Amino acid sequence: MKALSLLLIAALGVSGAFAVDRNNFKTCEQSGFCKRLRAFKPEKSQYTLNVDSVFVHGNVFSAEVVTVDLEKKNILWRYALRLSALADGTFRVEMDEADPLYPRYRTQIALEDEPKGDGLKLISQENGKLTLANTQGHKVIITTEPLKIEFVDHTGEVAVVLNENSQLVVEPLRVKTEKIGEDDEQGNAVEEPEGTWGENFKGHHDSKSRGNEGVSLDVAFPGANHVYGIPEHTDNFYLKTTTSGEPYRLYNLDVFEYELDSPMAIYGAVPVLYSHSAKRSSGVFWHNSAETWVDIVNYSEGNVVSSLVNFVTGGQKQRVDARFISESGIVDIFVLLGEKPADVFRQYTTLTGVAPIPPKFSLAYHQSRWNYNDEADVRAVDDGFDQHDIPADTLWLDIEYTDKKKYFTWDVERFRHPTEMVANLTAKGRKLVVIIDPHIKREAGYFVHEDCTEKGYYVKNKDGNDYEGWCWPGSSSYPDFFNPEVTKYYVERYRYENFPGTSKDVHIWNDMNEPSVFNGPEITMPKDCRHWKPPQDGQDGLAAYWEHRHVHNEYGQWYIRATQQGMLARSDGKYRPFILTRSTFAGTQRYAAVWTGDNAAEWGFLQASVPMCISLATAGISFCGSDVGGFFKNPDAELMTRWYQAGAYQAFFRAHSHIETKRREPWLFDATTLARIRDAVRRRYALLDFWYTLFYEHMIDGLPVTRPLFQEFPKEEATFTIDNQYLLGDKLLIRPVLEQGVTSVKLYLPAKETSTLWYDVDSYQVVTANGWINLDVTITKIPVYQRGGTVVPRKERVRRASALMANDPYTLVVALDANNTARGTVYIDDGETYEYRSNKYIYGSFDYQPTAFTYKFINEDANYPTRSWVERIVIAGIKNAPKSAKLVQGGKQTPLQMTLHRGNDVLVVRKPAASMASPWEIQFTY
Template sequence: MKAFVFLLVVIVISNCLAVDRNNFKTCEQSGFCKRLRNLTPNKHFHILNVDSLKVEGNVATAEVSSVNPEGDTKTLQHLYVFKLSALLDGTFRVELDEESPIYPRYRTQLALVAEPKADELKLIENKDNHVILQNSQGHKVTITADPLKIEFLDKAGNVAVILNEKSLLQVEPLKKKDVKVDGDENAVAVEEPEGTWGENFKSHHDSKPRGNEAVSLDVAFPDADHVYGIPEHTDKFNLRTTTSSDPYRLYNLDVFEFELDSTMALYGSIPVMYAHGPDRTVGVFWHNSAETWIDVENHSDGTVVSSLVNLVTGSSKPKRVDARFMSESGIVDVFVLMGDKPGDAFRQYTTLTGVAPLPPKFSLAYHQCRWNYVDEEDIRTLDENFDQYDIPVDVYWLDIEYTDRKKYFTWDLEKFRHPAEMVANLTAKSRKLVVIIDPHIKREAGYFLHEDATDNGYYVKNKDGNDYEGWCWPGSSSYLDFFNPAVSKYYADRYLFENFPGTSKDVHIWNDMNEPSVFNGPEVTMPKDCQHYKPPQDGLEGISAYWEHRHVHNEYGLWYIRATQDGLLARTDGRYRPFVLTRSTFAGTQRYAAVWTGDNMAEWGYLAVSVPMCLSLSVAGVSFCGSDVGGFFKYPEAELMTRWYQAGAYQAFFRAHSHIETKRREPWLYDAQTMGLIREAIRRRYALLDFWYTLFYEHTLDGMPVMRPLFQHFPQEKETYTIDNQYLLGDKLLVRPVVEQGVTSVQVYLPGRESGTIWYDVDSYQAIPANGFFTQNVNMAKIPVYQRGGTIVPRKERVRRASPLMAEDPYTLIVALDSQNTAQGSLYIDDGETYEYKQNKYIYAKVSYESSSLTYKIVNDQASYPTRSWVERVVIAGIKTAPKSAKMVQGDKQTALQMTLHKGNDVLVIRKPAASMGQSWQINFVY
């Protein structure tokens, strides 16, 4: 009864209140943030001992000492080890750790996909307080020894990134409590700052057994107009100046009804930041999984105050953005990404943290979810209605109520008596099921998972070394410690079909609440002094024998989803690609799961913010992103619901979802006109599914975001730097979703004025020369989407009830000509679900157009895939002169083709070329 009452209170609060800021810390309430942020620049110096410098291979090492300019004799100098590594792909790594820490300091473990590959590093100069080094690509690093400053120069010799210019570098030395000065037992103990050995927040006490151990570093980006990244926040894509507000916070938290336009922490923490200006794009990746605060100061942000100051003084500040990273623990470990184009910097980051694996094709289609579809009959009726109303869907989702009283890997045997039969019925119609598995384990006697975890010591421990107990949906809960390899293996094995009856290869997994969310914990999460597994090491005991949750917090969800993916792979012996959705995100999340933006609301502002939120995640490696279509909380009226479906159809993860207390909102429950518009939005998604699939395949090759900011392809156009209500899909489609209520027109920016770029409205094929902003008229059926001139996009016009049924259907190729009458595109085809593509069972083709021919060439010559798909139509937009005839050539076969020229919009349509996608072909034109 106690658990029921507590959960009822939580649900009521979540329905009735916006986020309660009092539940979450400000910088002033976070001891290390307050402490470090109050440090005065250029007062706490570090000096590099140039005589200790050694360069071996790709690594330079040296001794660094901290000094106290105030001359306080009680504060001793402290020694650190400095390490600079040159890595392939134009990246450097800077590390600073204590020379002899009394305890090992935590180093983030799982974010990197592998040990970074080494480049060469040459010592160019070492004299007069300066050291100059250079990598193989011509980037130079200038180190000023006293005080320590590190400058990274681009290939032209311009300073692109500066570390520690303001001498805000800090690595707080680890201490033991009650240690006397100089080991003299009769001396007075050093007075410690308030909160060194413990902090309080509301009713919670954090014991801090290792004392203060924070790290910080200031980073400068000369010549930058703006900085981007460090998701997840509900802010604009270009980051604001925070000097008069709280810094951006990275600390994975479950924030009920999060607010907009905020630097507050949310579910994800990816500490990569990019700086962009006309001269270059660079980035820094702060490799740290502890709570982190990041200050930003843009010195040329164009604010009214700065503009007035410049006008009065007759001067202008040079373009520059400063940032400062502050983390509660760990070491200084920062990667400098030297760019210099936006795509270069984005690729350098995914080279470090990995790309998203090729997803199963169904996962890019439409998903239908609710907390909760009630029972098997509800699922059956849902499925029948999608067919009755001719709305395609690939996946149904089950939230926590499908389980036996919130016990995961079980079914409610009253409501879901025949799960295997239910799944088989969906599979027979080419549809899938996703079920939720959360990290909180119900503490109930007789529940196999709880019993096993208790007996084997698999739970995270509290500060006293006992199993940690918190509250979540099941009531009293404990949490598996995935840092222990035995625990991750045990958990992964729960997904074996024999351990999770009712599942099949067509049942996939949703990992929610994995920040981890703890309803009665500090800031609705796990206490920082909880204990995690650490591999045994000789001579280490006491607090050295475990990691605290403070060290690993932002990484916890990453370890969880890795174990989930391992389990889904193991259940089919690695044959089938799994799909996992996660709420908690960190660097490297893209290797294991898709991400959604969390518990949003059915309000226009939340629809609008889904675009910058997914843009920020995309450039931080997580391309597989979307928001809950319609909003999780509240009820969307017809206009908002329509616009959200239209927007969601052009985001990578496309799922409708809603809260248990909201009114049902399946498409057919709206009026007929609204349902028709929703159906059309979903059908647009299915028509472009092979385009999406090709983009994700190409992401595995080059690490480029699927969803891209405009400045990635138009880096010189300053107007694009702050546009975050529209975006590119690959380099081919520009999407400007309608996120404003009641509008009949929207402003759209078409980039590429200087290069003469042409854009084509995908509905009319009307050519629109790039000329900056223009007014696009919209009605409720209009989604402003434009194809870039010079590109070719594949479509499938025969939309069926689920995507697997479209696998062998024919293609339409949309050829949009540039000013030179050329265009290029690509197409990827495989079986959509297995890993057989890794054995060359796939097709990857390049499509190119010039005035004399259209060529389809399979570029993976050693590969093959027995597709029966073919080309039924070619649409060429922007053609000025129609050819007299056209002939298809495929192998030994030549076929004359029929063509129709639509002079009103300069469109040539070639009907039924009947070219097979399984081999190369060419259409030749005669004028």
């Protein structure tokens, strides 16, 4: 099967050397709408607001917008503009044709719910400007001719401007004329742009039966230092000026060994953009699922464009402009007025949702490979972790476990006893993850193919027949999850009786869901394929279906949504599923974790994984990681060590590799490297309850788990461009060693002005924040610091799987701030069910003051019968040690033993034996 797979890749022109072939993927010049609209730079916008049409009701402002032929003075097209004031300082601007030839596509799956409205009033109308205000002190100033919309924050300063650069475009839908130059329905002579009714790329023809339907809008961020977001790309977290090269591209694609430092599209497309300066943060969410290109101009970068602007304006201009260009859809943009980074990040997750708290095992270590060969191989790998004393929670099976690449089946020779195989794992507290991809093998007798063919469940080609492409199984078709009947069918496939061998401890990996089509244009589905659309009276022909061009970036999300529903249904909603996806879009966090795709065993890919996951986290997708060790090629011992050390502090922690790489289970390295890998994995397990608490808090407050430094220190300009270190919550600072052969690294310790203290997590040595420092490093560890003023829960009794640690005792690390205080939280539940929704959990707070250390329940109505207890409290940075301490819990008082380590000012409270099942207090006397 390996030979067949690699032969198939070669036959289809996908590089067998596993290096990206840029010729397989379009540039802006080769993408008709990008080339056409990027060049559109008028001196004055052609769009004008009709003042007589203005209407304000509730939280909505509506008006007609028109374009006018300046020579003939007649109206060319009419548009409907709608501006909504939403809760939490957010606005939404929508603009569609007033009477389109047929409905234009509106993205369906990104938003979690219908956004909540706020009040909106028209407070003035004069001098060609309309001023509106919401209830939170924000204003919107609309200039009527030419149309421009300014958003003013509560301080009275303009934060975001739409159409200041006159690049708003909504290309109207038109009937195809018989020949060039024929008049359209309004009697205007039509000069068709190149490619209006069809485009070619590398032997593929896109029929474009609807013609051009692109949309464009420019967005200005006055006063901004930088902008961030629009993942997924491989360059810095902060976005660079693109005017002298390619724009950033958002188009979900299967890119083998993708390029580094590139704006090229890869697997994900999340069209959210944030701006930041020391004064304020703001953002926009471009609600569109079609192929999109984004241009950036940062006027402080010193590029040619900004230099010209600065010359004209007479000085350095602090501002960033962006421009969104999409192939289809409507103008639909959310404006996030922030004020701080945490505010805009939360505003975005208010719209698109948060990640539900994952099953606890999924935050532990995962071991994968393409492919573990058979049941004996799985057993050997499982036993290997025990023999070498390395904890592991999950083993993974790639495509070769199936019966000839047919999903929901098992290979009848190599995996003959899946139920027993799974039981052997679960007896040790471990889980299994198997891959299920969207391509369905076109083979007579394969039940999924037979059902989808008979019921008409496949995506159709431009002629209305089942679309056929090529992927791992060979000839394949793709279920159309826009049809609710297809989703229902897929949900049923996950039931235990329909997928024998699975149980609640078997979870799912959705790969290739961009969708990947080896012989398709740009290795994906043709844009003129047809998707299901709800039938409506009077709609036929082009109005009866959506084309793939409209929905491409959300296809993978419909797929993982069906997977999630299926996994919930199989246990009647009792157990939390774990799903991993490669394709990402706005709102993916509601369904699945994400990894950064097919990377390589090179230092550059390790380096890229950090800003990639930071960017995804700020776009709502905190559950992110990279293939530890690199998917392609073979890492040496140093790279493997550093990748494990980095991966231990990324949310998703999985080792995975290509079928042609050397086996690289940890014990296959030399003894010294094995010991270092073991140490990295054990460090992860000691912090599992900390990770679990962070994900619970993300679920309730919407903030990233992995955070850029400027989120917590928004006024420190040095942090604005740091993306090789980050924070976990507001408590741990991580600086992975990402460079080969180094003996020191540069580390930035923020908050000098407030004398913030940072403690090395191993030695408890304290450093006062002082900006950049050079820090010596060894191969045995990476810089990790706990912020002064925090409490971090740990479990030091690391076992072979996280489930076996559920009732183990805690070590509480208290890192004191300059005022000798600290606070923290912990979350405890059963780790796998939804019982927490019935208040069966503990969300506890820790509060250390010099006189007492208190543990309380934040929600006093919730409780969980944990048997965990506190075996040690480490208080770092203590200057004045108490003489005695006693535990007060449940009406009892118990004297405690303490040990003071004066070399690093650490006080250890030994075996307080405080139960975590009820509140307690440790009282100190001096």
